[in-house]
Amino acid sequence: MEHIRTPKVEQVKLLDRFSNKSTTGTLHLTATHLIFVESNATSAQELWILHHHIASVEKLSLTTSGCPLLIQCRNFRVVHFVVPRERDCHDVYSSLLRLLRPVSYDELYAFSYNPKQNEQQRDEGWQLIDLGAEFERMGVPCDQWQLTDVNRDYKVCETYPRDLYVPITASKPIIVGSSKFRSKGRFPVLTYFYQERKAAVCRCSQPLSGFSARCLEDEHMLQAISKANHNNRYVYVMDTRPKLNALANRAAGKGYENEDNYSNIRFQFVGIENIHVMRSSLQKLLEVVGTRSLSVMDYLVGLENSGWLRHIKAIVDAAIFLTKAVTVEGASVLVHCSDGWDRTAQVCSLGALLMDPYYRTIKGFMVLIEKDWISFGHKFADRCDQLDGDPKEVSPIFTQFLECVWQLTEQFPQAFQFSEWFLIQIHEHIHSCQFGNFLGNSQRQREELQLKERTYSLWDHLLSEQQLYLNPVYSPSFAETHPVLEPSTQPWNFKFWRNMYHQFDRSMHPRQSILKNTVMLKENSKELEIVYLCKTYLLLSWSYILSLYTLPVHSVHPGSLFGEERTVEGSSATENGYGEIKGSFGSKSEPAIVSLEFGVARMTC
């Protein structure tokens, strides 16, 4: 609280990003949120911005109406305030600057957030996802794969989890030797087991091969992976980097596997760019789509120049390659990049999603993220800039993964139990630091922070409101007929994800939503069905049934899909179609001026 100089500023204007509309209200600054309350008596809408979501605050040059403050958020919200007095603006600005750069984990929201749960509920929340059970589901341990305790104390690899699965023939000395030959000690371990063909997906980091170094233990390790698969002796080694990057790494004593030194491997570069390229690509994309009165040409040129969709496609292409090798050829695959926690996580998790329908359910998707991202040490703290750190470590790697999943949901509308709001909600919370799951960079760090004792689990929270994230056209029978998804990689299947990058730009959304409408109909039908069953079998009185079953209808009204703290523009009352249409064009400001929504036709009479 000591950082807040002015807790409340009145008569602040909030400007719309793409039109000339503005609303006036009061700005409140709390320890965790920046809150804007519209002063309009009839619809006092509120806008809550978590400090952790703020990526940058900018004070623009003074105008006649006041001092503009531009706030850009990591969840792609951009808000433009105009504060009447310069001094207030400066106070808010400097307070925010301090608040949005927490220096220690203890300052994060998760440690003060309290959803009114008791200890037992909290523990149950954390126990929802059990990775041991997940490997059992895959059929591991089995006659070829076993659980190793070599990393019990995080001694062999401090960024890996404690429990790791390796081939039965890989002895401890081999594991330790191999880990010494791999960057950051991240030796090859199992991440997904395709039971049908007994083929394994393994992951690791780049070998420290330099120009000619060899490591017999590492070679043995790959041999062991090869031997564990009786269907296909060949192991694909997918280096997800562009060849040039891998070559450059050799000069630093790192590099890639030499096919001559390893028997039975097929080496393949995939060409996904590194975190720096991805960061600047998203930056470019956001600049383009944030332009006011953008022309179609500039949009398409900007989309192309940003390279964003090209990168997304490269990741999906890699996942398809992985999936084909495993499901069609029945071969085991070893995936790595440089350190094995960015591109490797993307490709392994997306590949598993293509191969296994379980990961396309709400619970399964949580398990997938828990396994391939959280436990295997994707550096969420660094990549999502949770603490004031090195800006060069920040990169939208996980965002890209979510987007790849979204691109797949667009191609296979019936294959996923969840809708895009689920993905967007998860994205919201990798930055919000409201729950413990994504804090820190590795399991070891999370244990040190005692997150399970001091914070709550996001998965529990999301499961409790999973009604909001259901995909109404999800069909479990689709999974039976399409256990493995084979997406098309034609470029037109990769689209700009408007509902992610413009999730707060209401004017850009479709004015009516098929998804929401269908969810509503489906829910209504369910309620009616229950009523019907009750009526016929239980012979209860009408009034009783109604009092019992009409209540849930209101509680699952899809209006709440957007969550109460996420909308400036509309409360849930506007979700019924009519209201939305009405709300989309505001009132006429001056009688003789054709408003500028459709262009430049300003006229005076």
Place this chain on the structure above:
Amino acid sequence: MEFSEHIKTANVEDVVLKLPFQPPMRGTLCVTGHHLLFSDRAEEREWQLLLLLRNIDAVEKSVENLLGYPQHPKAGQSQRTTGSSGTIIIKCKDLRILQLDIPGMEECLNIASSIEALSSLESITEMYPFFHRPRELSLNDPWGLSSPEQDYVQTERLWDRWRLSKVNSDFSVCPSYPGAMIVPRTVDDDALVKAARFRQGGRFPVLCYCHHRNSMVIMRCSQPMTGANRKRCREDELLLQAVIDESELGYVIDTRSAQQAQQARMTGGGFESKSFYRPWRRIHRHMERGKVLQESLIKLVEACGDPSHNMDRWLSKLENSKWLSHVHSALSTAGLVAECVERDGHSVLVHGSDGTDTTLLVTSLAQVILDPASRTFRGFLQLLEREWVQAGHPFQQRCARSAHSHARLRQECPSFVLLLDCMWQIWRQFPLALEFSEALLLRLAQEAYASDYGTFLCNNEQERCTLGVKENTHCLFQFLLRCSEREKYINPLYEPTELAIWPSVQPQSLQLWTGLFLRWTEHAETMAEAREEIWTIIKEHRERTGAEETTHTPPTHRDTFTAVENLMDELTIL
């Protein structure tokens, strides 16, 4: 019949047909006066393809001598000893591409030349709609959905200030207008005749829409023939004056840029000058037309056929085609017109140069935005009939060829396809507001270029009268409204709204119409299944709520075309 002159080989056996996403089929190919028929009777399943020759945009043939280059090792299938074969690639106006492998070089060449000749017949009365006689339709059925007379009688808010003029009943005043038009009550027929002389092609300002909320109107016409020396026409000025009250304002939306409008004066055209049309304010909104639009379509279709999987290449081709820019400008100009009427409460006059393309595009889209009646199934077809068919959009010229044709461009222009694309964009943004589905838009896109029905024949009402189109063909719109057809094109989620539906025209809100442009290139099965699922949910909902029994079936896009109907009728004509 003279068709037979063009048919040297009517039947070929053992032809292999390759369609996208289907295994090759072997069967018999047959060329008739209007159709290409392929039938596969080999196994128990009987499969036929009936393709209107009119639908064929381009034929590419290649013949090979099999003696030199054995291609079919399975020679057991065909015992032909000629040792040669040919391949014909047929590119359709509905953007489908099919391949026929024909044994026998001569047969192949004959078939190709028959297709080329018969698909480009110019005589309208020889076209298939004049021969199409389905059993369930009768030529005595009403043709068309409405007429200007009926429209006038049914719209009470017009009676006070507007009248119906039959000055053009013999098409002498304006050859491209229908026989009756709605004009200001205070303007007599003589004045109309004079105003018509001042407008290109005689297309004087007429009413096309009167807004139900404030009785403001949208009118359309062609450019005034002011020419280089700024000619005036008193009657034309009075006509426009009569539209609005003295105190009020009106907007002229010119679909050309200010510079283009200036240049038009050199060739006798021009624009309404401020000093002579005092209460009217002119706004220029540049929209592409004619050849530029056609080339845009050609480039887009080319891009969609590109087999490369390169992201950047696709985006740059998409951008280079400029198609989405045209969608953007059409929607935003229509939005501007609607804004003038609904939010500003002023009347609008729309014109470009001819008043037969961009003008109609803008006025019809503005009506969809404003008028709930034009968002119903019937209402939308009525809108098309009024604003496109009767208003004289030259379908015959504009839709003679499509994107694949190698022929030199003449008057081709995909204005109508652009309208349908804009409608699709509106549907994407307001999935509940339209009573019809994407399937209807796709069907119309196809029918405009090649049809069993007479609706899109000819360039205007005068030609239709001269050729007896209404007496000798069936009406597509009537057919689509029949119960059995209607179900295929209904939007299950439709919820009428009285409000205006303002589409977003941000580039991020516009999308490529994959349903049309990638219809035959993309596997849309999973999409169709999802649509079906939505249907099921809605049906369940309706059953539970006890609403009237609905027997709707999900719209399936592909089956609209392959249905073989009335082949026997046609064969007897031959």
